[in-house]
Amino acid sequence: MICHKCGKEYEDDMPNCLWCDAPNLQHPANKGKQFTEAPAQSISTESAETEATEAHPAGLFMWSAAIFAACNLGYLYIAILITFFHKKALQENKALGRFFVGMLIASIGLYFITAPVISVISTSLLKINELNGGHSSSTILLALSALYPIAQGFIGAKLLKFYTPDYDSKDYRKNSVVSTIAAIVLFFICALCGFYTDIAQNGTQFAQILTKKY
Numbered sequence: 001m002i003c004h005k006c007g008k009e010y011e012d013d014m015p016n017c018l019w020c021d022a023p024n025l026q027h028p029a030n031k032g033k034q035f036t037e038a039p040a041q042s043i044s045t046e047s048a049e050t051e052a053t054e055a056h057p058a059g060l061f062m063w064s065a066a067i068f069a070a071c072n073l074g075y076l077y078i079a080i081l082i083t084f085f086h087k088k089a090l091q092e093n094k095a096l097g098r099f100f101v102g103m104l105i106a107s108i109g110l111y112f113i114t115a116p117v118i119s120v121i122s123t124s125l126l127k128i129n130e131l132n133g134g135h136s137s138s139t140i141l142l143a144l145s146a147l148y149p150i151a152q153g154f155i156g157a158k159l160l161k162f163y164t165p166d167y168d169s170k171d172y173r174k175n176s177v178v179s180t181i182a183a184i185v186l187f188f189i190c191a192l193c194g195f196y197t198d199i200a201q202n203g204t205q206f207a208q209i210l211t212k213k214y
Contacts, residue, residue: 056161057172064176065156067183069149071190079103082156085179089171095163106155114148
């Protein structure tokens with residue numbers, strides 16, 4: 001039996017709640033008596049509905065949004081990819097367009113907020129390194145470069161919770177796993193493309209040096 005007053009569970013054959021002494025309205029000894037308490041199960045149902053509303057499967061951080069942002073894609077592509085993987089839930093809540101626009105504006109705004117800060121700090125650290133002749137700030141520069149993707153992960157989760165309050169947890173987990181795997185694959189593709197681009201540029205410069213020398 002679930003107590004209609006405190007919401008805690010106790011044995012069905014008890015005439016009163018073990019925890020708050022509220023009467024068990026289903027017990028034979030209490031039948032026919034008049035009580036001022038609310039009907040049984042009303043509070044437990046209300047609390048269950050409140051928990052279901054508050055508990056959203058997106059949590060506080062969206063890994064796929066953070067990794068997509070780390071791929072150095074354009075703002076438009078980040079918004080398109082995240083919207084695509086959660087399209088069904090967004091359509092059910094009639095929020096597909098609003099979520100896309102929100103992600104796009106958030107991506108652009110976040111970049112223009114973080115980019116100047118990162119640029120100023122990075123420039124200062126590089127000047128300090130040149131004066132000291134060391135590389136002590138490399139860890140700090142790496143942490144600064146992760147600032148934008150991390151912030152994007154928090155914003156993505158926040159927007160998704162706002163526009164899909166009734167997102168099914170099973171559907172979210174499935175979409176989250178698929179989108180995160182796709183983001184990781186895309187991240188490695190972008191990293192390899194950047195690596196081979198650097199090799200090609202260095203090779204071209206080396207060929208130009210050899211041509212001038214010989």
